[in-house]
Amino acid sequence: MGLELYLPLVAAGPDFSTLPQQLTNGLILGSIYALIALGYTMVYGVLRLINFAHGEVYMLGAYTALLVSWAFGFAPTSPGDPKASVLVLAVMLLASMVVCAAVGAVIEYLAYRPMRKQSRISALITAIGVSLLLQYGGALFLPASPPPTISGKVDPFASIATLTLSPPPADLVDAEEAARAELAARETSLEQTMEAEGVRNQFDLSPEGKEVLQAKQAAEREVNRTAGAVETGSITIKLPQNRLVILGTVVGLMAALWFLVMKTKTGRSMRAASHDFESASLMGINVNRVVSITFMIGSALAGAGAMMNATFTGTSLTTFYGLLPGVKAFVAAVLGGIGNIPGAVLGGLIMGLAEELSVWAGFSGYKDAVAFIILIVVLLFRPGGLLGSSKVEKV
Amino acid sequence: MFGKRTWWLTGVAALGLLAVGCNGGATAGGGGESGGGESGDEILLGLVASQNGDLKPWGDDSVRGAQLAVDQANLAGGIDGKKIRLVIQDSNSDATQGKSAAEKLASDGVVTLLGEVASSITEVMADVAVEKGLPLIAVGATKTTITTKGDNIFRVCYTDDLQGPVMAKFAYDDLGLRNVAIITDNKQAYSKYLSETFRKHFESLGGKIVGEEFYESGAVNFAGQVTKLAQASPEGVFLSGYFNEVGPLAKAIRGAGMTDAKLLGGDGWDSREILQSGGDAIVGGYFCNHYNSQEDRPEVKDFLAKFNDAYGAEPGTTMGALAFDAAALAIDAMKRLAAEGKEINRENMTAAIGSTMDFKGVSGSITLEGMGGNPPKRALIVELTREGQVPAKSYEAAEVLGS
């Protein structure tokens, strides 16, 4: 009984030839989550504060990248045809990081510092207030309607890199090539017909012309069918190059963070403050400075993530841009054990992989719920997250 | 810590604020009681718009469009010497607050309600309108069943029952597509309806839906969904969401190897930003719209020129034109009432709006007489080219739904 129900599911279910591609997608998505999650986890480590405004800092990072790209002449209204260059991207990245760091520091100074001695729930409400203020207040001053987009022209890495794991059978490839040749011939004859009839719009063709058009469309379908056969007959990983740039930058930033936290004096005082805030201040560590620096670093990482996401995917920006990534990254931070830096990275990667795997398994409608389900299951068995400690603590 | 005294004062201040609030509402309600909408020498026209929240881009545009129509009418002398005042209330992109906004306008004594852009908010506004006997002209709510709530619910846009089938017919007959995939925004009712009607009609024509994937608005990453769809090698992909995500989706679709698939969509695509965000990936895509800025009709040219004068830019989304039409339609009804010497109140407005014949709107001709609130509209299919939007083909409602 159970088996009959299960079999059609398997037949229609996941296709293992796309698994490598989906795992790669998940890895890259997860690396971005990890980058944002670091900001949550670092602030939590030092202050035991869930910084709900972190997503909004991320949003401001994306807007900074947009405004910088406009300054370089990539605005929709600006004249000329600016050339994409790595330099422009680097300036955008740097500007986003600097602005976010500044915003993070200002928020900490104005809103959170006065709350430090108060109960943590009051600090949390302040954070929610700051987040709402930036969402709704930002919409007054930032370009928001229609939601602007960073021009795709700014991206020199848009071409697609293909890694073939298992090549398709040669006869399928030949069939596709033949179909494409046929299509090219049909297209030429359609162009000739349109010229002969003197119409510019293919939908205005005469009935005879329509037949030529339909022949071309049949050729298109054949191309599609054969190309599809090639696609399913092979195992490849296709990635826009900019995904690799994202991965490289994230790894670079994390290495820099690791060096900063583990090898410098500032890093040592950060670790001390995170271990025991009170004692650290008694030991002569300037905890205010440490907290500011923590906020700046976390925010700068969010800014870098925002710049890369906004530029390379071309999403429209609104002041709610940081809401979803913010929540996802927060979940990632908790999953790994909030306050724990390697935990945030691990949590981010697991989240990214889980999301893409749930799509792969055919549950894209529940993609965002899967993240939470994993989190809840993990927390039931490891109440402190994967790498976190689980001592009892009251609010 | 504070002295007890201080917080006593704070408490009193808060209560005072409350009292003033209730009081303000109560005094403002005076006009609503009579059911008339002429306070002094002004006629009040109400607009509910999402001026805050995630629908803000569409809300802002609908405010601009409606305000333009009212300003023009006032410049031309108003109605019998009376000025029209557009009263705008924010819905914060939320159904509960949208209903409060509609109640507020009703109690302020507006003669007609305009709005909203989203079907869910329009749905609760319709409840208020039915309860108060107040005519409602929906701006962009394409959900088919809304107008069945009462005889005083109208709209200026077409319904999903037209848009989905039009795109299905276009995809099957004109583009010759047989295997199509769908990508739906799971969070937006608009997108879900559109996908559903498209699927139904496309399948009834004999086409095959080879896959459907979902995302939620606000998402940035679509790599997983498109990788999955690429395996089904669709000849076309129907993207029923809003332009914010359609541009990046188009890029992702090309990135996953579906380089030949035709991209199709609904009126949620309409924005000058879509070419910016989709770039070369979206070029060659087709979507269904209410009007197009390249059309030759005088209404379109006139509207765009005046909009440009007033706000220094073309409308960012299609809602500018639709809200303009909704307001202009209401004003047209007022003019007809004034010409007949009838009082401008809720019942008369309902009758006058309901008897609109062949009103020349920016989004095409609108006839509401005997239509149950849904004007049979023309649907325009627009092609995205590198230079901008170009009208490709237009369908009359009867052409599609009659078949």
Next chain:
Amino acid sequence: MKFWTVRLLSVAAAFAFAFAMQGLGSVIGDDYAYRVINVSGIFITLAVSLNLINGITGQFSIGHAAFYQVGAYVTGYMTLKMFDPGGMHPTLWLIMMMFVGAVAAGLLGLVVGLPSLRLRGDYLAIVTLGFNEIIRIISTNIPEVGGAAGFNIKPKIVEPWLIWMLAVICIALSRNLLKNAHGLTFWAVREDEVASSAMGVNNTRIKVVAFVVGSALAGAAGVLYGHFEGFLDPKVFGMQQSFIILTMVVLGGTGSITGSALAAVFLTVLPEYLRDLKDPTGNELALNGGGIIGVFAASILMIWAVKRMKTMFPVKGRNRSLAEVGAHLVPWALVPLLNAVLASTPLAANTYRVSELRMVFFALVLILVMQLRPSGVFGHHEFSWNWLKSLFSRFRKEQTA
């Protein structure tokens, strides 16, 4: 005997109050104002029930909207499918639905609460938040309840007195839980879990009871919301809604029932009040960019000034009170000032009507209250007649002094 007299009188008073609120509608004669009042009644229940979980036993739950939604959805669907207008009186049906909704939400509360109680503060928070999102996402994927489009509840059953009755029940339940010997254990759990378990309190049981009762009440509130509104939209029950309910609890003073209830009313009315703000000439109030900068500047200055006054006048008394009131009010002069001064600069290119800015002000009020009264407006205090009496006598003493 006195015990029963008080009981009966209380119940009678509760009914009298609820029906008075029902009658209020025709007295006000303005449907809009009456709607806002009733919506705030629903939020009183939501805030006070969350206060039971969050304020009184100190569990950090930020997903209250999930229970609210479950109550609304389950019973909304039942009314749509099973209600027979000829069979049962609508009011009776609605009361029955309230119990069904409460049980459904309470059961979910048990499911969420029981395993989550192993978790410490912030982890419980994220789990409740996660449940909130899971419930919302599931509801948008079920076509029977309209998916993302939501669904209409037919027939609408509008009984404002039930909204107020539920609010009264919720407040009374919370209050009585605290007043009797059981209540002390609740406080004990909140203040120090280790100590309370050492004193023989069953921490887990207390926490679960509070969680389930709080969730059930939120479910009942959802039932009334759904039948009052007649339309359910899953977007209404997102995280943002949970945050707003949580904000009500903290703003009013975590643990204070009075505070939660008043903050619920305040935060529901505030955005509505801002819809209709007029300047002295009777026009709609509007600010330009300069005025908005003025608002931010005044906020920062006010926080600074209030704190400064406390150090300048270390002794409580008339001078300190005056100085504090001044510090609260004077900085706001910056708003019209900057609005006028900067009117000729490019900043003033756009003007914003206050009704557009209301969400900005909402956020600002949150931050300001937290900065100035970190433990909420009411702190741990409750309203009581004795307290009022002592306040007045103190006030009179100061007047005569």
